[in-house]
Amino acid sequence: MPSVTIDDYRSIIDDAVAVNMNMLRVWGGGVYADDAFYDLCDEKGLLVWQDFMFAGAMVPGDSDFVENVSREVIDQVQRLRHHPSIALWCGNNEIDEAWHNWGWQAQYKYTSAVQDELWGNYKKLFHHIIPGILAQYDSSRFYWPSSPSIGWGRKESLLQGDSHYWGIWWGKEPFENYNSKVGRFMSEYGFQALPAIATIEKFTDAQDRRLESKGPNRFSQMMNAHQKHPTGFETIDEYLKRDYKVPKDFNSYVYVSQLLQRDGIATAIEAHRRAKPYCMGTLYWQLNDCWPVTSWSSRDYYGNWKALHFEIKKLFQPVIVSIQEEGDLCKVTVVSDLPKAINGRLQLTILKFIGDSIWDFSKEVQLSGNSGTPVYEFSPETLIGKSNTNEIFLHARLVAENAVLAYSNYFFEKPKDLSLPSTTISCKINYLHDQSTMQDYPFVYTVECSSAMFAKDVFLDVDLTSYKLSDNFFDLLPNEKKMLYLYSQKQDDQNLIHVKATSLIDCY
Template identity: 35%
Template sequence: MTISLNGQWQLTCVQRAALQDLHIYLPGDVHSALFAAGEIPDPYWATNEKKVQWVGECDWIVSRQFDLTEAQLACNAMDLVMDHLDTVAEIRLNGHTVADFNNMFMRHKVDVLSCLQVGSNRIEIVLHRADLAAKKRADKLPFPVPWAEGNNQIPHMNTLRKTQCHAGWDWGICLSVLGVYGDIELQPIEHVRISHISTKQKWLEQECELSVTLNYEVVSDKGLATAAVTFDDQTFQLTLDRDATKACVLFRIAEPRRWWPAGYGKQRLYDLKIEADGSKIDKKIGLRKLELITEDDELGQSMVFKVNDVDISARGANWIPMDAMPARMTDQRYRSLLEDAVAANMNMLRVWGGGMYEKDIFYELCDELGILVWQDLMFACALYPSTPDFVAEVRQEVEYQVRRLKDHTSLALWCGDNEVIGAISWYPESRQNREKYLVNYDRLNRALAEVVEQEDPSRRFWASSPCNGELDFGDAWHDDKRGDMHFWDVWHSGKDLEAYQSVTPRFCSEFGFQSWPSLPTVKTFAPEQDWNITSPSFECHQKNSRGNSIITEMFTRYFRFPNGFVNMLYLSQVQQAMAIKTAVEYWRAHKPTNRGILYWQLNDCWPVSSWSSLEYSGRWKQLHYHVRRFFDQQMATFIRDEQGVKLHLINDGRDSAELKGEVVWQSWAGEILYREPISEFLNPDSTKVTWEWLNEDLEGHETEGFFHVHLRNGEKLIENTYFPAKPKECELEDPDLRFEVAELHGEIFVMLSSSKPAFYVHLEFEGEGRFEDSSFTLVPEHQRQVKYIGSASVDELVQGLRVYHLKQSY
C-alpha cells in the first residue's frame, strides 16, 4: 500500500533566521507558502515582482515527520518517489543523505528502506538556488553556450533542466520558484518494481490488436509475483518470470470503437487495468490510427496529420505553463482551460518547449476531449550544451517522459525543441562560428531523436519548431513551402496585417499579435491610479520591450484612436482578433495547401499583456470568441484578391454540409444596398468559392459600406463581416445599441438590438463566467439573444455588465 507524504510540511530559509518552521503544503511551491504566511506581498500585484526576487536567491528546507509501522516496513524495498521536484535538491532521511537531484523533468525514485525505522521518521528536502547552480554548470562548459537573453532575466538557465520561463519570458514574470509540484510517496516493493507499462496498437481490416507490456525489475529472489491485466472485459493472469524484465499480453478487439479528434467524431476510451505485486495501474486507451504525412508535391512538401485514414485540419494554439506559481495549478483549472479550447473548436495544442512536460491530468483531459498534442521537448530559444554529462542527463529525462506519455491517445508528435535551430543565428558567438554551434546542436538533437525513436517508433520525431523537414536547417520563418512555420513578420517585423495573406504555410505552429487584458483583469494587478498604459504597474505587466508601442502604432494604421484607458483596452482586443482572424481565414480557405494552424498563445501564467486568447483568470478575450467562429468546422469568409471580393465556404467535417442564407452589401446607416441568396452543398473536407464582387464594381465605393454573410447549417449560425476599407476610413454611425438582461426557462440571456449596424459588439461582465458569443456584428435585421454561461444572478449580471462597440471607442 502506497504511503503518501503529501500535505503539510515545515518550511525554513537557510539564509534568514527569522523564517523558520512556516507551513508549506506539498505539492506546492515556496513562493505560494510565503505569500499565504504573509511573508511576501502578492507577486502579481503592481510592481511586486522585483520585491520577491530574494526568494529565489535563498536556499530552503522543507521537512516533516511521519510514522511507520513494523508491518509497513516488512517489504524488500521501499521507494521514495517524487514528481516535479524543482530542481536542485538534497534528500535527507533520518539524518542520512539519500540522494541529490537536479532535473525537474524526471520522476525521482530511490530505495530508502535502509534509512527508515519503526515509529517516527523525519524527511528533509534541501532546495538549492537555481541561479548559482546554473552559473556553476556554465563555468564548466568547454565553450560558451548562449542563453536566452532578452527572455530570461537569470543567466545560464539553459544549463539546468528546469522550466526555462521560470527565469522570465516576453510574457512571463521572473519567479525562480522552488518546490515539489507532484506527489511525494513511499512505495513498498515485495517482489518486483514495475518501471513502466507500454502499449502498442496493430491495425488489421476490422480489428485492432493491442499488446500490453509490463516492464519490471526483480527485487527479491524469493516468492513469485503475479499480475492481472484487464482490457475490454478480457483479463489475463500472469506469473512474472524472475529471470525476465518484461511480460507481454495481446488483446484482440473486433470492430473497435475508434477515438477521433474533436470535431471529427467521438472520443472512445477503453479501460486498461493492471494489478501487479500489490500495485495498481489504471490507464485509458483510445484505439486509433495516427500518421504524420510529409510528401513532396508541386508546391514543396505537405505536412498533414492523418487519423483513422482521414486528413485532419489541425486547429488550435500554443500552451504555456498554467501558472508561474505552481501551487495554483489545480485539476479544475486544467479542465476549464482545456474545455474552453474545445468550446472554441480547437483540436490540437502545442505544449511549448520553454515550459514543462505537463502533468498527467493535462494529457488525460486531452484524451477525453479530443485534443491532439504536439509535444515539444523542453528546450527553447537558446543554445544548449552537448557535453557527455548533459546529453546523458537529457537522454534519461526524455526516456522517462516518452515512456510516461506515449500511451496517451492524444499525443500526436514529438518535437525536439522550440526555435533552437533559429537561435544559432541570434547570438554573436554562434553567428561568428556557425559550423561549431551547428555541430553542437546536432549532437544533442540526434540524441533526442534516438531516444524517441527507440521508445516510441509509432510517432514521428520532428527535429525542431519551426523546421523545414528532416536535416533541413533552412529558414522556416519565411519559407512557407514545407514543414512547420513560425510567421512573425506582422508582430516582430512590423508589417501590415495583410502580410498574413502573403504566405500559405503548410503548417503554421506559431504566429500571433498581442492585446492588453480586459478591465476586470487589470483591476487584479493595478491600482486605479495606474490605469494607464505607461504606468509602472502596467509596464511591469508588459514583458515584451516593444509590446505597448507595437499595439499603439498599429492602432494608427487601422483605427481611429480610442478615447480613454478603457477603450484602449477594448480596441487592443479588437485589433488582436482582427489580426489572427485575417491569418486563419485566409489559410483555411487555402486548404489542402495548409493543414495546420496553431496561434500563439492560448493561455497566460499570470495577469499580463500578451498574445493569449484566454486571460490568466480564464476570461475569454475577444479573440477567443472569434476563434470559436473561425475555427468552426464550417466557416464562411470574404477574401479579396486581384479579381475581387470572394466568399469562400469551408467544411472540415467528415460529413457533407448544406449552407443556406444570404450575403448583403449594407451601408453604415443599415440600408441594404444589395443582397443575394446563398444555397450551397459542401462535400466533406472541402472548400468552395460561392460568390464574388468584382473589384471594378467596388473601386471608389470601399468606404460606403460593408459585406455581411448570414448562413445557417441546420440550427448552426454562420456569420462574417468584411470591411473593404480600413475601419478608420469608414464613417460609422451611432448604432443606438440597446440591451437588457432577462431570465428565460432558467437561463440568463442578454437581448441586444440596434437601429444601425454595430461592430465588434462585446459583452464584458465584471464577475466570473462568459457568454455564448461576443465581439460580433449586430445588424438591425438580425437582433441577438446571447446566453450567459456562469453562476451570477440576473441582478448581478445587470450590475456588472458593460457592452462595447467599435463606434463608441473613439
C-alpha cells in the same frame, strides 16, 4: 511546488474546447504539464503537440549533460506515451531557426571550430539521441526535430515542414501579408493585446490606468512592468493607428487593442483555412498566460477571454465563410472540415449602417467534404456604384437545412474610416435553467440584444462577480435580434442583473 492546479488545467482546456480547438502545443520554453492536463485532453478529445523542454538556445554535448537529458526524455516518454492525446513529439522550439537566422555566430564571434562543435552537439541530441530513445520507447508516434523546420526569413519555410511567421509583429508587416505567407502547417504566429480591464485592475491602482496622449511612454510604470516585449506597446500603437482611430481613454484603448489582435489573427487563420489542402494546420501563439501581462494570449491569466478568443470560436467552427479582397475583386470562399458534402444556399446582402439594404444575392452551392471552395466573386466598384463605402458593409451567410452554418461581415474600408452611427443597444435578460454543461457556471440566462442601426464589435460587461458569455465583441445587425447565453456561478434575479453594452463608436 507548482501553483497550477487541476482546476486551472480544467478551466484552460474547457476554454479551448469551447472555441472549437482540437490541438494544443506544450511549448519547449515552458514546463512539462502535470498528468492531469493529459488526462483532461484525453477526456475532451484534444490532441497535444508535445515539445521536449528546449527552446532558443544551443545545448552542451558533454557526457553528463547527455546522460541527464536522456534520463529526462525516457522519464517523460514513459510517463506520457499511453495518452491517446499525444499527437507527436517535437525536439525543441526554434533552435534550428535561431542557429541559421538569428546571427549568433557573428554576435558571439564564434570560430569555425566552436560553430562545428555547437552544431555537432545539436545534431547529436535532436537527430540521434532523442529519436533513438523514441524508437525504443514510443516508436508509433511521429518525431519532429525542431519547430519550425525552416526559419520564416527563407522562402522554403512556406513550401515544406512547419512554419513560424513573424513578419507581422516582429517585422511590422501589414496584416494583409498573412494572406500570402501561408505554409504547409502554420505552427506559430501572433499579435499582442492588453488583458481584460478586470485583470488590469488586480495589479494596478487607478492612477496606473492612464494613457498619455503621445510620446514613447504612453503607459504608466506599472503597466510597463507588465509588458515584457522591448517594443510591445510601441508595436501595438503603430498597428492600431494604421487601422483604428486613437481611442479616447485607457479603457477604450484596452478594448481596441483586443479588436486589433483579433483582426490580425483572424486574417491569418482564414488564409490558412482557405489554403486547404496545401495548409492543413494552424496554431496561433498563444492560448494562455503564466502571469497577468500584456501578451499574445487569447485568454488572460485570470481566465478572461479577449476578443480573439471569442472570434476563435467562429474561426475554428467546422464551416466558415471567408471574404478576401484580391485586386479589384472580392472573393467569397466556403471552407468545410466536415467529412461529407454539403448542399446549401449562400446569401449575400450589402447593408447601410442605418439599416437599408442596397443589394441582395443568393445562390445554391455544393461543397465537397474537407475542402475550401470559392463560391462567388464580385467587383465592389461595379456593384456598389456611387454608394459611400464607409457607410455600408457586406453580410454573408451560408444556410443549410434551415440553419445558419456560418456567417461573416466584410467592410470596404478600415475601421478608422467607417462612418459608424451612434445607436442604442438594448439587452434583455431572462433566466433559462440551472443545467449548464459548465460545472462551475450552473445557472444559465439568455441575453437578447438588438439595435435599430448597425453596432460594430459590441462588448457586453455584466455586473456579476463571475460569469461567462457565449459570445462577445460581436457585430449587431440593424433590427436583427441576437441571442446569446450568460453562465453564472450563482442564481440572481434577472431584473437585478445589469449589462453595459459598448461598441466601437463609443471609444472615440
